[in-house]
Amino acid sequence: MKRVVCRLQEEKGTGLVEFALMATVLAFLLFGIWDFGRVLDARIVATNAAREAARYGAVYGADQDLSQAEVVSQAQQKATEYLQTGLGTRTDIRPYSVSDIVVQFPNGRLVGEPVQVSVDLKVDVWPFMRQFFGGADVATIRGAASIRI
16 A cells, blocks of 8 residues: 555655646647637638729629729729738738739630739738748738639
């Protein structure tokens, strides 16, 4: 009986050590999920912004009263408005401009032909994650959409 009591006394504090080891792993996993969620959210917003611009291009693309430059400019404006609303005041997104929004009519502005839009965003990656996984300071995210006119 004395052996069992002595053995239990020797293992005192092992639970705390095990918790400290597991808490580190769990914290790392939690921050990884959080960082991935931020990047995924930026991708979803970029894709939706591209979809809004493509929708505008599809509706007004065949309108011959508007020049192609006017349609492209208005589609880029729609995407910019969506990005401003969707991203809000996030500080992890690098500043973007109209040049990051590409609107194309690859086969002309004819009914049945596609309008293709891509939106590029740059998202800051947390330094904590970069230390373990490597890579750049910034992840480039592309959202794309294609809709027929």
